[in-house]
Amino acid sequence: MFDTVGISYIEFPDAKRSWLRRMHHEFWRFNALSRQLEPEVWLSLHDISPRVTVRRQVVYCHNPSPFYRPRLREALWEPKFFLFTLFYRYLYRINIHANDLVVVQQDWIREAFKRMYGVRHVVVAHPVAGQVPKQGEEVSFERPEVFLYPALPRVFKNFEVLCEAAEILYRRKGPAFEVHLTLSGSESRYAAYLKRRFADLPVVRFIGLQTKEQMQQQYKEASMIVFPSRLETWGLPISEAKGLGKPLLVADLPYAHETVGAYDRVSFFDPVAADQLADLMEAHLRGTLHHRPHEQPSIAQPFAANWDELLRLVVGEPGSSVSCQL
Template identity: 55%
Template sequence: MRISRELKPALWLSLHDITPRVSATRQAVYCHNPSPFYRIGLREALQEPKFLMFNQLYALLYRVFIRRNYCIIVQQDWLRAEFRRRMGQIPVVVAYPSLQAVEGPVAPTTGTEFVFIYPALPRVFKNIETLCEAAKILDSRGVSGFEVRLTLDGSENRYARWLRRKFGETAQVRFIGRQTKDEMAMQYREASAVVFPSKLETWGLPITEGKAHGLPLLVADLPYARVTVGTYDRVSFFPAESSDALADLMQSMIEQTWNPTGNHHSYPDAPFAPDWASLWGILTNDLPSAPQISRGLAI
C-alpha cells in the first residue's frame, strides 16, 4: 500500500495471480495458474504434494480482493468460464499471449525411426504415462521403428521416478533430460511428430512450437488444446487418458496411413485481446494521462 501511495499510479497491473491491496485509479490482475480448476486424484496428490497445495491454496488466494480489479486477465475462454462459475459475473478479459517467433517450418532430420516428442516437465497433470502406455501397446502389437522422447531424466521428483520405474524398461521410451533452447531446436528438427497429452494448461507452448515447425500434432481433446492449436490441418485429437486411442493414431503415423482431423478455431467473445498491444488498449481505456501511464506500472 505504501509504495502505491507514493507512486499514485493510474494503473496497477499485477502479473502473478494475486490481487494486492493497493491505492490506484485502476487495478488489474493476470491469472495464469489453472491449478484450482483441476480435479486432482489421490495418486497425483501423493506423487506431487506441492501441486495439491497449489490446487487448494490458489482457489482461496484468487478470491482475495479480486473484486477490486477493473478486470481479470486470462489466456483462454475456458478459464474465463471457470472464474465466472466460481466467483460470479466478474469482468474477465481473454488475452492471447504474444509469442516469440520460433524457427520453422523446417524439414525433419532424415532417420530410420519415427520420432514422437513430448516436451514437458514432470508434473502430474502433464499425463506423461498415457503416452508411455501407448508406446507399450504398440510394442505389444509388434509395431517397431519408432521412439518416444521425454524431456526428463527420471530423477526430478516422485512423479518422474515413478515414470522411470514403470516405463524405464520400455525400449521405445527415451528419457532425454531437460533440454536447452538450442538442444530443443535440434529435437524439433529430428522429430516426426509432437504429442501433447497434458490434461491442464493455460496455453501449451509445445503445441505452438510444433505447429510453427510444421510438424504433425497428436493432442489431448480438451478445450485449452483446441484453442492453442487454432486453425491447423495436421492435427488429430484423442481422449486425454486413452492410451489405446493414442496408440492407434501413433500407429497410423508410423505406417503412413494417418488421416488428420484438422482443427478450426475462431476468436472468443469480447472482451478479448489477440495480443498484448490490444490488451494494453483495454486496460488503459478512458484512464486519465494514459500516454504517461508507464510510470505507474507496478509488477
C-alpha cells in the same frame, strides 16, 4: 538490470523469500507504495490482487491449478502440488473483486473465473507468438520414427498415457518407433514412478531436461509431437510445433483446441485413453493417419489479439496515455 527509456524500476529482492513476505508486500507494502506513486493504473502480473489505492486495478492470472482436480495417485506422487492447488484456489479469491479487469490467456479459464469467483470483467488475451527458430532441412526417417513430448514432469502433464500407448504400440509394431520424454526420472516422485514403470520398455527414452539448442534439435528430429497434458493455460510446445509445421497429437480438451487454433496437421485424443492414442500413433507409422483441418474457436469479447489491444483494455480508455504501475 534492464535499461529501457521511459521505465523506472523499483526492486523488492526479499519478496519471494517466502509466501509470508510475498503476502506482506502484496497487501501492506504495495498499498503504501500506491499512495506514494499515485499511479492511474496498477497492473499485477502474477495472479495476486494486492490491496492498493488506485483509480484502475488490473490483475493477470496465468496459473490454472485452482481449477484442477487431482486424482488420488497424483496427490501421492506430488503432494506439494495438491496442497498448492488448494492454496491457490483461495489465494485467487482474496481481493479479486477489487479489480476492474482480470486478464487470462484462454476462454475456458475466463469461464472458470466467472463460475468459481463470480468475476464478470475478464478479458482473454492470447500470447503473442515470437519468432520460431528456423527448422532447416527435414530429417529423413528410415525408422525408428520419433514421437516427442516436451514437458516438465508435473503430475497433470499426463506422461503415463503416452507411455501406456507406447507399450500397446510396441506389442503391435516392435521397435519401429521411439518416444522421447524430456525428464530423467530424478526430478520428483512422479518422475521416479514413470522411470520405474517404463524404463524397461525399449521404445521409451528418458532424455532429461534439454537446453534451448538441444530442444531445437529434438523438434527437428521428431516426426510427430504429442501433447497429452490435462491442464494448461496455453501449452507452448503446441505453438512451437505448429510454427515448425510438425504434425500434432493433442489431448481433446478446451485449452488445446484454443491453442491449436487454425491448423490442418492435428488430431485429438481422449487424454485418459491410451488405446486411442496408440491407434493414432500406429496410423501415423503406417502413413494412414488423415488429420481433419481444425478451425480457430470463436472467442467472445472482450478479447485482445495483440499487445496494443490488451493495453488499451488495461488502461480502460482507448487512446489514453496514463502512468501505470506493474
